[in-house]
Every structure is written in C-alpha cells, then in structure tokens.
Amino acid sequence: MNDNNKPQGPENGGGNPWMKSLLIWAGILAALALFVTLFDGRTTQTAADGMSYSTFLDKVQAGEVKSVNIAAGSAGTSVVSGTLSSDAKFRTNAPADPQLIPTLRTKGVTINARPEEGASIWQYILVQSLPFLLFLGVAVFFVRQMQKNSGSGAMGFGKSRARLLTQKEGKVTFDDVAGIDEAREELQEIVEFLKDPTKFARLGGKIPKGALLVGSPGTGKTLLARAIAGEAGVPFFTISGSDFVEMFVGVGASRVRDMFEQAKKSAPCIVFIDEIDAVGRSRGAGLGNQNDEREQTLNQLLVEMDGFEANEGIIIIAATNRPDVLDPALLRPGRFDRQVVVPRPDIEGRVKILSVHMKKVPLAPDVDPRVIARGTPGFSGADLANLVNEAALLAARRGKRLVAMSEFEDAKDKVMMGAERKSMLMTEDEKRMTAYHEAGHAIVAMHEPASDPIHKATIIPRGRALGMVMRLPERDQNSMHRDQMYAHLSIAMGGRVAEELIFGYDRVSSGASSDIQSATRLARSMVTKWGMSEAVGPLEYAEDEQSYLGYGGSRAAPMSNETAKLIDGEIKKLVEGGLNRAKQVLTDHVDQLHSLAQALLEYETLTGEEIKRLIAGEDLGREDPGARAAPVSSAGTSIPKIRKPKGPFGNPAPQGA
Structure with missing residues (x-):
C-alpha cells in the first residue's frame, strides 16, 4: 500500500513513464555529445602546437609571419601564437630569446603582448567533472528503475507492499x-x-x-x-505473508504498521493476506535459533488486529493450508473471529x-x-x-x-496417471500378462457386490503403470464399510x-507391487486405526515412535513386541483372505x-x-466387430491353459471376507 501503487498522472505529479525514460536517455546522450565536443576542441587546440621554434624563426626570416601574440609561459618561456601570411594559425613555445623582438620588428611583424585566451575556470571544471557526473547519472537512473520494480525506495524500505486490486485485473463475483x-x-x-453495517449494528x-480461509491447495481460497x-x-x-519477512529485524513490523495506516485511510476496506503461515507460525516452536524478525512481525500484526487502538472498518481475510502451525493468539476471537473451511468439492x-x-x-x-x-x-x-484446459488442448492438437x-x-x-507411453515397446508375452492381470482385477470387481462399478479397463501404459482398471463410485463416500474394505482387498x-492361475506359479511378475502395497496399507489401517480386527480390538496403535510423541498429530498408544506380532499376523490374515477370495472368483469364472x-x-x-x-455373452457393439483376430501366444495357443500353482495361496479368509 505504498504510494508507488497509486495511479500516476498529471494531477498528482506523475506522467508518462515512457516519456520520462526518453527524457533521461536524451539527457545522457546530450552529456556525451558535450563531452565529445569539448574534448575534440581541446584536441584541435593541442594540434596547433605542432610548430617548433626553429621552424617559427625560419618563417619569420622568410617573411611568412603576419602577426604574433606573445604571452608569458611557464619556467621563463613564452607562448607565441599568431597568423601566417596564408592566414593559417600557429602556436609555439619560445625560450627566453632577447633577439626575438628585434627580429620581428625588422621583418615588419605585428606584435601583441596580451595574455592568451584560454578556457575559463568553469569550462575546466565542467570538463574535469563531466565523466563523474555522467557515471553518477547512469547509476541513479538504474537505481530508480530497481526501486520502481521492487516497489520500495531507499526511504520506503519499511513501507507495506500490499497493492490495491483494481477492476482492470478482472472482476470476480460469487457467480x-x-x-x-x-x-x-x-x-x-x-x-x-x-x-449495510447498520443492519447488524x-x-x-x-x-x-x-476471517481465516482454511483448505487444501487449489480449493479456491x-x-x-x-x-x-x-x-x-x-x-x-492484497499481500502475501512472505512480503512482511525480511532479514533485517523490525522491517516486517514497520510494514504491518504502514499497511494498517494505509487501510485506515480507505476504510471500510478488506486486506487479504495470502499464505499467512509464512508470518503467523507459533512463537517458540521448533528447534534452534528463533527468527526474531518473524516474531516481531507477528506481534505487530496481533496488536494491530486487536490492541488498544481500534481499527474499525478494516477486515482481514487470510488464507492458509496449514492452520495447525499458526499461533493460538492469532486464531482467537477478536482477531480471526471465524475460520471458514474451504473443502474439496463433492460430486455436486x-x-x-x-x-x-x-x-x-x-x-x-x-x-x-x-x-x-x-x-x-x-x-x-x-x-x-x-482438466478442462488439458481436454481443450488435446482437441486442438487433434484438429x-x-x-x-x-x-x-x-x-x-x-492428469491422474500421466501421458501415454507410446514409445514403450512391450513384447507379446508382456502384453498378454498385462491383459490377464487387468482382467483379473475387473472380473473380481464384477463379482464383488460391495465394489464400485467399473468405469473402464485398459492395457495402455501410462506413467509407471502398464495398465489399469478404473472404478467410479456412484457418489462421494465419506466413510467405508467393512464389506467394501474386504472387496478392495480381493480386487487388489x-x-x-x-x-x-493362467501362467503358473513361476511366471508371477512384479506388476502387482502397487496392488500389494495398497492392500497392505488398507489392512494395516483396518487393524491399527479402525478396530476391524477382533484379536486386536478397537484400539489405535501408533506405527512409529514419532506418532506416539505427537509429531504426526496422533496420540496413539505405543505397542509391545507381542502386540506388534499380533498386528502383523492380523494384517497378513486380511491380505491373504482377499487373495483366497480372488482365487475363488477367478477359478469359478475363468471363461470370463x-x-x-x-x-x-x-x-x-x-x-x-x-x-x-462381454461377460453376458453379448456383442460389444464396436463398429468393426468382425475384424477381431485373437492374438497368439509365443507357445502357439490362442488361450492359455490353467496351470496349477506350486505354492499355497495362504490362510483361510477371516469372517466376513
């Protein structure tokens, strides 16, 4: 909110910035031209000193000198200048020669004995100081440009950097x-x-x-x-929280004071502080040396928002995605009277x-x-x-x-998985393995009543995945039931x-690593957070020491070695139960x-x-259903046979799986 942000014009001392820059550069060029002119004049004058004294005497004896001007020089010498018979100018230095005057009189040369006209003292000072003045002018020009771009001058280092949002930047309404x-x-x-403040007053x-806007990044704060x-x-x-913090102690507090002073002049008004956690962190938190500048800035902000002096008509709206790190004094009523949660949108x-x-x-x-x-x-x-922008770009690229x-x-x-890896070369065996892998996910999902409907299945590589089966819920789910968790485990x-089942125990690939990871995380949450294990009970257990100490926001109880073994056994039982359920479904519907x-x-x-x-035996409805040609495996058979596994699938499924 410094004065630099006010519109400049003839009425308030401003002007066209292009005209100012043009005048400054014109002045610099004029100074350069003056310097070159003066230097060239001195050079020309110096060039007249080329006549030696002996040559001068020869010309006097030859009668070629019309008039001379004799001036005293340094160290007893004389400076002789004048005009030749050809009207050419000359200049030379003469020693103390007593025969010079009689010789000049004998040859009829007009003699003048006045001092030589040289450069004035002001011209001398100008010539000597012009390079320094030129350098100083260029330096001042660039410093002013830097101050103009940074928004603060040499005397405005502690001025607020908040800027007034104008309608030129696009008016946004609640619509x-x-x-x-x-x-x-x-x-x-x-x-x-x-x-209408009287309506409430x-x-x-x-x-x-x-008002403090709290929400994840990108939610619209x-x-x-x-x-x-x-x-x-x-x-x-509008201003960012990082604009208050500087390396010099006291600058941030000065900017806060200046921001409120400027806001008072425009009250009623709104001041929006984006990413307030940059300046509003809890005082005394963390390890090591404290940032005195940040704490002083926060103290000044607290005083300005609700101190002895009332700032009526100024509403502070701040935004952050980390409300847990803010100082409690900042969140109390009287400062941020309300916290508005901006959540991720639901389906509507x-x-x-x-x-x-x-x-x-x-x-x-x-x-x-x-x-x-x-x-x-x-x-x-x-x-x-x-997403909408990416779709528009894709349509434009496709013409x-x-x-x-x-x-x-x-x-x-x-957006969700990355671009198609069209350059990735897959062998026929890898394609078949990927097709059966994704088909296994899809068939199990089709036969799990608690599963979300399948949106699509693909074997086109994207990102780090060789294929995927996407399931879409009918509506947003705020919680998950036990049967849905069991369905997720079996589908994974x-x-x-x-x-x-198709390629044999020895041909199982590493493609299920992410599936195993997600299933293990789900089973661990079921046991340690959601009380879905009868053996462990409805207790929450910390996964590590930091969670117990509160660094992760959890106050879960620590576990003994026996409890850890019990939890590991229950997690394994849940995951292997999903494995058994998937085996049963795929064995019964291997034709699908x-x-x-x-x-x-x-x-x-x-x-x-x-x-x-396809599962119901109907036509897919594609444009060219007759163009179908079943791929052939490397063994020469179009459909692999079921191969008996060499190892067990795991323990029996738990109750309800």
Whole structure:
C-alpha cells in the first residue's frame, strides 16, 4: 500500500513513464555529445602546437609571419601564437630569446603582448567533472528503475507492499465461485456487513475483525477473497505473508504498521493476506535459533488486529493450508473471529465447477459433466480447471472444432496417471500378462457386490503403470464399510491371482507391487486405526515412535513386541483372505477371464458397459466387430491353459471376507 501503487498522472505529479525514460536517455546522450565536443576542441587546440621554434624563426626570416601574440609561459618561456601570411594559425613555445623582438620588428611583424585566451575556470571544471557526473547519472537512473520494480525506495524500505486490486485485473463475483456453497454463505455475511453495517449494528452486532480461509491447495481460497472484493465494492488490498519477512529485524513490523495506516485511510476496506503461515507460525516452536524478525512481525500484526487502538472498518481475510502451525493468539476471537473451511468439492460441487469452466470451451453433445465429476473424486477446483484446459488442448492438437467426451477421458487419464507411453515397446508375452492381470482385477470387481462399478479397463501404459482398471463410485463416500474394505482387498489381489492361475506359479511378475502395497496399507489401517480386527480390538496403535510423541498429530498408544506380532499376523490374515477370495472368483469364472483378456488384447481399452456385455455373452457393439483376430501366444495357443500353482495361496479368509 505504498504510494508507488497509486495511479500516476498529471494531477498528482506523475506522467508518462515512457516519456520520462526518453527524457533521461536524451539527457545522457546530450552529456556525451558535450563531452565529445569539448574534448575534440581541446584536441584541435593541442594540434596547433605542432610548430617548433626553429621552424617559427625560419618563417619569420622568410617573411611568412603576419602577426604574433606573445604571452608569458611557464619556467621563463613564452607562448607565441599568431597568423601566417596564408592566414593559417600557429602556436609555439619560445625560450627566453632577447633577439626575438628585434627580429620581428625588422621583418615588419605585428606584435601583441596580451595574455592568451584560454578556457575559463568553469569550462575546466565542467570538463574535469563531466565523466563523474555522467557515471553518477547512469547509476541513479538504474537505481530508480530497481526501486520502481521492487516497489520500495531507499526511504520506503519499511513501507507495506500490499497493492490495491483494481477492476482492470478482472472482476470476480460469487457467480464465478462454485462447489463451496457453505464457505460462500459465510463470506456473504461479511459482504452484506460492508454494504449495510447498520443492519447488524442496530441489533448490537459488531463487524468481524478477520476471517481465516482454511483448505487444501487449489480449493479456491484466493478466488473467494477476490469474489468478496468484487461483491462488496470496497477497496481491496492484497499481500502475501512472505512480503512482511525480511532479514533485517523490525522491517516486517514497520510494514504491518504502514499497511494498517494505509487501510485506515480507505476504510471500510478488506486486506487479504495470502499464505499467512509464512508470518503467523507459533512463537517458540521448533528447534534452534528463533527468527526474531518473524516474531516481531507477528506481534505487530496481533496488536494491530486487536490492541488498544481500534481499527474499525478494516477486515482481514487470510488464507492458509496449514492452520495447525499458526499461533493460538492469532486464531482467537477478536482477531480471526471465524475460520471458514474451504473443502474439496463433492460430486455436486465438481459438477458445478466443471460447468463454470466449460462455459469457455465449445463442447460436443456427448460431454456429460456428471460422468467426469464421478471420475474425479478428490479433485480440487484448480485440478478441474486444469482438466478442462488439458481436454481443450488435446482437441486442438487433434484438429477438432469441439471438445468431445473422449478428450475429457484422455485428459483425466493424463492428469491422474500421466501421458501415454507410446514409445514403450512391450513384447507379446508382456502384453498378454498385462491383459490377464487387468482382467483379473475387473472380473473380481464384477463379482464383488460391495465394489464400485467399473468405469473402464485398459492395457495402455501410462506413467509407471502398464495398465489399469478404473472404478467410479456412484457418489462421494465419506466413510467405508467393512464389506467394501474386504472387496478392495480381493480386487487388489485379483491381478496377481490371475497371473498365477493362467501362467503358473513361476511366471508371477512384479506388476502387482502397487496392488500389494495398497492392500497392505488398507489392512494395516483396518487393524491399527479402525478396530476391524477382533484379536486386536478397537484400539489405535501408533506405527512409529514419532506418532506416539505427537509429531504426526496422533496420540496413539505405543505397542509391545507381542502386540506388534499380533498386528502383523492380523494384517497378513486380511491380505491373504482377499487373495483366497480372488482365487475363488477367478477359478469359478475363468471363461470370463479369458474372454475379457482377449478383448483387452484386441481393443486395448474397454468401458464398463462393454465389460458387462462381454461377460453376458453379448456383442460389444464396436463398429468393426468382425475384424477381431485373437492374438497368439509365443507357445502357439490362442488361450492359455490353467496351470496349477506350486505354492499355497495362504490362510483361510477371516469372517466376513
């Protein structure tokens, strides 16, 4: 909020910055031209000294000298200058020669005895100081440019760097904010208070001092703040928390004071501090030396928000994704009176957010925002905006005039799993192994009643995965039931079981590493966090010492060696129970496993509806169903036979699996 951010014009002493720069450079060039001119004049004058004294005497004897001017020189010498018969000028230094004057009189030369006209003292000073002045002017010019770009001058080091948000930067209203209705309603009250404070004041209500927006990155905290500015129509100053912190102690506190001084002049107004955790961390936390500058800045902010001097009409809105590290004094009522949680949107919110961003994109008739929203659980508003942008870029690269559903599906796969690895070369055996692996996941998911519906299955490599089976929930799930957990375990083991069932115990690949990892994590959470094991009981156990000490936010009890062994046994029982369940399903429906694997080898990607039709024995409905040619394995058989495993699958499944 320094004066540099005010609009400059003729009425307030400002002007066209291009004209200022032009005048400065013109002055520099003029100084250079003057210096060159003076230096060239001195050089020309010095060039006249080329006549020696003997030559001068010869010309006098020859009668070629018309007039001379004799001036006293240094060390008893004389400076003789004058004009030749040819009107040419000359200049020479003469020693103390008593015969010079009589000789000149004999030859009829006009003699003048006045001092020689030289450069004035001011001209001498100018010539000597011009290089220094030129260097000083260039240095001042560049320093002013640096100060202009940094927003603070030499005397404004402690000035606030908050800038006034103008309508030129794009007005944002609550109509542009979707998917976070609860947060928008809480902030709408602040807007109404700013528009009509008497509505609340007559009932004893006081204007809130501040609102803290808390949420994950990309959920729309900054967008909400800009929407408040657009709705309220009051001055809106924005600054980042890192703009307060400097290496010099006291600078941040000075900037806080200056920010509130400027805000008082524009009250009622809103001051938005983004990433306030950069300056609002808890005092005295952490190890080692403390940052006195940051703590002084925080102390000054606390005093300004709720101290002896009331700052009426100034509302502080701050945003952070780390509320746990903020100082408790900053969060108390009277400073940040309310904390507004900006969550990740649910499915309805994602539909609204997609609709907002899709207004700027020409869409094909087959685009369904709800289907896209179902396939993007956990996406923030920024993620959804990026998804729409990626789909538009894909359509442009493909030369389309409309963005179709296929572009959104490909963009979603790219955002979630990475781009297609088209350059990756896979052997026929690797393709068959991948097809049966993904078919195993899909068949188990189709026969698990608690599983989410399959959206699609593919064997196209993306990122670090050679293939995938994507399942989409019908709605957002805030909790998970026990039967759903058991279904997840069996589905995760479906790929490994299919490899062992079709290719044999010795041909099991490492492709199930991520499946085993996710299944183990789920089973560990079931045992140690959610009380899903009867042997362990409904207790929460820490996974490591740091969790017990509270560094991870957990106060779980430590465990003994016997308890750790019991927990490991229960985790193993759950995972192997899912393995047994997957083995049972795939053994009973091995014909469906073969059919789905062959279809994946042919088409590479199948939708959930196509998988259902394939399992039911119906036609897939592709444009060229007759072009099907079953791939042949390296052994020469089109469909591998079931091979008996050489090792056991594990212990019996637990109750309810």
